Amino acid sequence: MLELKNIYKHYTTGEFTQTALAGINLKFRKSEFAAILGPSGSGKTTLLNIAGGLAQYDEGDLLINGQSTTTFKDADWDAYRNNSVGFIFQSYNLITHLSVMDNVMMGMDLSGVAKGEQKSRALAVLERVGLRDHLHKKPNQLSGGQMQRVAIARSLVNDPDIILADEPTGALDTKTSEQIMALIAEIAHDKLVIMVTHNPELAAEYATRTIEFRDGQVVHDSAPVEVLEPTHDYQMRRTSMSFWNALKLSGKNITTKKWRTGLIAFASSIGIIGIALVLSLSNGFDKQISSAENDTLSGYPITISKVATNTSFGPRRLGTEETTETEDRDSQLIYADKGAEEEPHENQISPAFLTYLSQLTDEQISGINRGYNSGLNLVRRQAETQVVNQDTIGFASYPTPNGSDQQGFLKENYDLLAGAYPKSEDELILVIGENNQLSSELLVSLGFAEDAQLTFDQLIGYQLKAIPNDEFYQPAGAYFKAIQGEEQLKAAYEKPSAKSLKVTGVIRGKEDLEIAGLSEGLKYAQEFATEMIELAQNSAIVKAQQEADYNVLTGESFTTEASQPESDHRMGSGASLSAAVSSITKDQLLTKFGDSDSPELITIYPKDFATKEAVLTYLDDWNKGKSESEQIEYNDLAATLTSLMGSVLDAITIVLVAFAAISLVVSLIMIGIITYISVMERTREIGVLRALGARKKDITRVFNAETFIIGTCSGALGIGIAYLLTIPVNIVLENLTEMANIAQLNPVHGLLLALVSIALTMLGGMLPARMAAKKDPVEALSAD
Ligand code: ADP
Ligand code: MG
Numbered sequence: 001m002l003e004l005k006n007i008y009k010h011y012t013t014g015e016f017t018q019t020a021l022a023g024i025n026l027k028f029r030k031s032e033f034a035a036i037l038g039p040s041g042s043g044k045t046t047l048l049n050i051a052g053g054l055a056q057y058d059e060g061d062l063l064i065n066g067q068s069t070t071t072f073k074d075a076d077w078d079a080y081r082n083n084s085v086g087f088i089f090q091s092y093n094l095i096t097h098l099s100v101m102d103n104v105m106m107g108m109d110l111s112g113v114a115k116g117e118q119k120s121r122a123l124a125v126l127e128r129v130g131l132r133d134h135l136h137k138k139p140n141q142l143s144g145g146q147m148q149r150v151a152i153a154r155s156l157v158n159d160p161d162i163i164l165a166d167e168p169t170g171a172l173d174t175k176t177s178e179q180i181m182a183l184i185a186e187i188a189h190d191k192l193v194i195m196v197t198h199n200p201e202l203a204a205e206y207a208t209r210t211i212e213f214r215d216g217q218v219v220h221d222s223a224p225v226e227v228l229e230p231t232h233d234y235q236m237r238r239t240s241m242s243f244w245n246a247l248k249l250s251g252k253n254i255t256t257k258k259w260r261t262g263l264i265a266f267a268s269s270i271g272i273i274g275i276a277l278v279l280s281l282s283n284g285f286d287k288q289i290s291s292a293e294n295d296t297l298s299g300y301p302i303t304i305s306k307v308a309t310n311t312s313f314g315p316r317r318l319g320t321e322e323t324t325e326t327e328d329r330d331s332q333l334i335y336a337d338k339g340a341e342e343e344p345h346e347n348q349i350s351p352a353f354l355t356y357l358s359q360l361t362d363e364q365i366s367g368i369n370r371g372y373n374s375g376l377n378l379v380r381r382q383a384e385t386q387v388v389n390q391d392t393i394g395f396a397s398y399p400t401p402n403g404s405d406q407q408g409f410l411k412e413n414y415d416l417l418a419g420a421y422p423k424s425e426d427e428l429i430l431v432i433g434e435n436n437q438l439s440s441e442l443l444v445s446l447g448f449a450e451d452a453q454l455t456f457d458q459l460i461g462y463q464l465k466a467i468p469n470d471e472f473y474q475p476a477g478a479y480f481k482a483i484q485g486e487e488q489l490k491a492a493y494e495k496p497s498a499k500s501l502k503v504t505g506v507i508r509g510k511e512d513l514e515i516a517g518l519s520e521g522l523k524y525a526q527e528f529a530t531e532m533i534e535l536a537q538n539s540a541i542v543k544a545q546q547e548a549d550y551n552v553l554t555g556e557s558f559t560t561e562a563s564q565p566e567s568d569h570r571m572g573s574g575a576s577l578s579a580a581v582s583s584i585t586k587d588q589l590l591t592k593f594g595d596s597d598s599p600e601l602i603t604i605y606p607k608d609f610a611t612k613e614a615v616l617t618y619l620d621d622w623n624k625g626k627s628e629s630e631q632i633e634y635n636d637l638a639a640t641l642t643s644l645m646g647s648v649l650d651a652i653t654i655v656l657v658a659f660a661a662i663s664l665v666v667s668l669i670m671i672g673i674i675t676y677i678s679v680m681e682r683t684r685e686i687g688v689l690r691a692l693g694a695r696k697k698d699i700t701r702v703f704n705a706e707t708f709i710i711g712t713c714s715g716a717l718g719i720g721i722a723y724l725l726t727i728p729v730n731i732v733l734e735n736l737t738e739m740a741n742i743a744q745l746n747p748v749h750g751l752l753l754a755l756v757s758i759a760l761t762m763l764g765g766m767l768p769a770r771m772a773a774k775k776d777p778v779e780a781l782s783a784d
Contacts, residue, residue: 001065001192002028002051003160008059009046009216020046021057022216027225027450030161033188035198035203038213044196045166047213051194052078052085052164054691054777061440075695079236082111082693086155088165088184092147093688093781094139094154097256098249100126101135104154106249108694110239111158125153129183134625145176152183154692163187165195169202181206243705250447250706253682264674265713268667272718272757273725274660279749280726282653284742300638302615304602307344319691345633349598353632356622357602358402364611364618367399367409368605372529373534374596377472379465379498382447385489388464392445394521397529398422398429399605406525410507419505425528427504430459430672431518434509438520464522465498466532469539473553480541480552499532512774518689536594545590558586606697664760667714671764676706679772686772687780707765708758716752723750 008017009021020043028034036044049055050062053054053069055075062069064080072080087093094103104122113121126132129149139147155163165184168533177199184193185206197203203210212220254261258271357368378388388395401408407421410429421430432438440450446462450455473480483492492498503526509517536542545552584592606612616636623631679686686699724744733742 001030003063003066004047004051004060004062004064007047007050007057007062007510009043009050009055009057019216020385020518021050024060024216024218026211026218028192028194029225031192032209032223033193033207034195034209034211035187035207036194036211037198037200037203040217042213043216044213046216048164048166048194049778052087052162052691054087054781074219075238076236078690078693078695079238080693081691082107082158082239083236084160084162086160086163087691088148088151088155088160088163088168089381089781090167090170091442091570092139092144092151093691094147094150095685095688096139097253098136099136100131100142100150102150103139103150104157107154107158109245110241110276110689110693110698111237112240121157122153125156126150129153130158137144145174145180146366148172148176148180152180153188154610156187161191163191163193165193167196167198170198176186177202192332196455197372202468214391218440239693239695239698241694241701243701246698246701246705247708250702251709253678253685254706254709261713262712264670265710265717267714268671268710268761269714269718269721269757271660271664271667272715272753273722274658274663274730276719276722276745276750276753277725277729277743278653278660279721279753280743280745281654281729282649283746283749284744285649286646288739288742289642289649302604302606302612302619303635303637304349304619304632305635306347306349306598306600311322311667314583328367334649345631346629347632348600348630351633353622354599357604358606360402360615360618362401362403362408364607364608364615365401366412366607367401367605369399370526370529370599371397371601371603372533372596373591373600374529374533374594375592376532376594377467377469379467379489379493380447380463381490381493382462384447385486386447387489388445392441392524392529394431394442396519396521396523397526398518398523399603400526408513413510415510417506417508419460419503421507422504422525425525426499426501426532427713428462428464428501428522428524430462430503430522431520432508433520434766442521448613454605459503459506462503464501465493466491466501467498469536469541471497473541473545473593475538475540479555480544482553499528501528507530532594533596539593542590542593542595545593545596549586551589552585558589559583563695574668586733664756668760668764671707671710671761672767674710675765675768676771678706679703679768682772683775683783686775687777687783690775690777696714699773699775700769703765703769704762707761707769710765711758711761714761715757719750720752 004024004026005178007021007024008019011018011020022043024043024047032098036047038044046055050057054071064084069076069080095106098106101119101122104126104128105118108118116252123132123135126135129152131146131149131153134142134146139150142150149169155165163184168184169180172180181202187193195203195207200210209221209223211218211222284424349728354370360368376390376395378390380386380388399409402407405411406423409420414431443452444452445449472481473482475481483489503522541552590596604615608617616634619632619634682702686702689699689702723745726745729743730741734740
């Protein structure tokens with residue numbers, strides 16, 4: 001059955017090498033009760049450990065059923081211990097957090113016996129050792145004899161061929177010892193039992209063979225085997241512990257220290273709570289921002305101006321400022337600042353683009369306004385006949401939808417206070433402020449008293465006339481001269497060529513108006529502007545000015561730069577020099593005469609927040625495949641504002657999460673320590689598991705299961721607490737900011753954080769779990 005051939009075992013501690021076994025040759029029968037006697041330190045335990053595959057011999061060979069074990073791998077030894085060997089120890093080595101039943105069944109878990117059969121087999125062996133009534137007790141509720149019976153039952157339950165018992169009665173009183181010996185002797189009827197004992201009387205009474213040891217050698221053998229009877233081929237089933245079993249084992253261990261586990265889980269959940277709260281707050285603020293954007297900022301129109309201005313507050317600008325400062329400030333040199341690196345982009349607003357815009361549907365936009373800067377010669381007759389400044393009366397066009405309902409935008413956003421909406425291009429609408437105000441300047445400009453008390457109806461029918469250039473500018477030799485004085489203006493006003501404009505209605509922004517709408521003053525139809533531009537372009541003064549490279553009104557030459565010539569103090573007295581240069585460019589002058597090729601500012605009002613995206617995409621589509629200079633850059637103030645807010649919020653979130661993450665690292669380390677302690681505490685259990693045939697992998701699994709449980713608890717606890725904390729946080733925030741329900745935990749974030757918690761705790765426990773697996777089973781069993 002079992003044969004030890006010239007086995008040597010040495011232990012080296014430091015310089016000193018101890019020979020525990022010095023050439024052991026022993027053969028054992030298939031069933032016999034061999035008692036090994038000998039003084040302490042003679043190598044008895046070492047022999048048992050080697051025979052049971054718990055320790056490996058240094059020299060010689062161990063033959064199992066005639067099969068050599070010199071080529072055995074770890075897995076073979078694990079299988080051998082699990083299938084063929086049952087250990088009984090002096091100190092019982094029961095797992096204290098498992099019941100009697102579970103202790104017995106553990107070895108069967110490893111060999112993959114079905115649950116039902118495990119139970120019946122465990123019941124049978126416990127019956128046999130006389131513990132039928134103590135199934136659900138924990139080991140510490142039993143007497144010594146009873147505990148040893150459990151150990152015997154455990155060693156028998158896998159029906160091994162060999163039982164190895166190391167001083168099984170060493171800790172028991174005489175009477176109990178006798179009972180245990182009788183039980184073992186009975187087992188030895190059909191098994192090989194090798195038992196180490198200190199007690200020669202007991203050995204003589206129960207054993208069928210006694211072997212005496214001294215200094216690692218056999219000095220006497222009462223019944224040596226001459227010829228070993230041939231035995232059947234020996235086969236082993238590999239062992240493995242499922243993660244589920246590992247989980248159960250560790251779960252039961254953890255339930256014995258509920259408070260400790262709870263506190264650990266709570267401590268390591270603090271990081272999760274922190275992150276979850278930060279995320280839920282930023283989540284809520286994000287929602288708040290986008291709903292604010294939806295409510296308030298969707299009214300901010302998209303604008304396209306001839307010269308696109310860069311409204312992004314990007315780091316590029318800050319960066320250039322920084323380099324000039326840091327590098328050059330100490331150098332004592334003067335830095336030649338070439339100004340902004342990039343010229344502002346000039347939008348080429350072509351007729352094709354205007355047509356493209358006119359294809360935006362009423363579903364997408366509520367209105368569009370093409371604002372021209374072109375000059376008009378406005379004359380009023382209110383009070384006295386006078387030229388009216390366009391700017392002071394807020395003279396501009398009103399937005400219209402692309403569809404047929406030309407008053408749609410006004411109706412949607414403005415209350416009609418008196419009169420009617422303008423229908424034709426010779427009709428004006430007066431926009432008044434939210435408190436019915438109009439500026440005194442505007443009133444004066446229209447010919448009313450500074451503090452005039454006007455009713456709405458008094459303004460309905462108010463008339464202005466736009467005098468065509470050909471009437472307004474009279475040729476005077478090579479130059480032109482604007483008409484002047486009441487007489488001339490009156491004459492031009494009365495001519496049929498003067499375009500009449502009449503106020504038809506008074507409107508005011510609706511109370512809930514949230515769009516950046518029209519300024520106060522008189523508004524005209526966009527068609528009126530295009531008509532006047534056409535008229536201007538055909539006028540004599542514009543044609544003459546296009547030909548001339550001097551100002552046809554003053555005779556001055558033009559500056560080349562768009563900027564105004566700066567006055568130079570050295571020439572202060574010689575004013576005649578600078579007088580010859582006109583202060584505006586030719587283009588500016590032509591615009592003043594009403595000649596304009598494209599709108600100065602296009603304002604697009606998306607219908608609502610959802611359609612705004614569609615409008616922006618539509619605008620982006622225009623730019624596809626076009627060269628940089630042909631592209632149209634638009635301005636989306638709302639997006640600029642909110643993305644700025646959003647990125648500030650993102651930055652704050654990242655910083656706060658980083659802080660909270662530090663506590664995750666702390667809990668990672670803590671879990672490492674806790675698992676290490678647990679490994680220390682469960683060292684004996686590791687030894688027992690190994691003796692029962694558990695692989696190194698299974699041991700790792702047991703501790704991974706433990707950290708998995710802690711990780712799951714702390715994740716669940718963290719998310720739960722964070723969720724509950726959002727309630728008081730929301731109450732406090734609502735009191736402070738009047739914004740309700742800001743903290744909202746995103747379930748996806750919650751789930752992810754729980755997973756992170758599990759992953760981190762398992763990571764923290766990884767090293768100690770590995771360490772546990774590497775423990776020597778013999779040392780583990782003798783640990784205290
Ligand atoms: P016994 O069981 O007969 O009392 P052991 O087999 O336990 O003796 O020990 C045999 C010898 O080997 C002793 O001298 C003991 O000190 C030594 N020994 C046993 N285990 C170890 C070990 N892990 N490391 C070092 N020496 C050991
Ligand atoms: Mg011993």
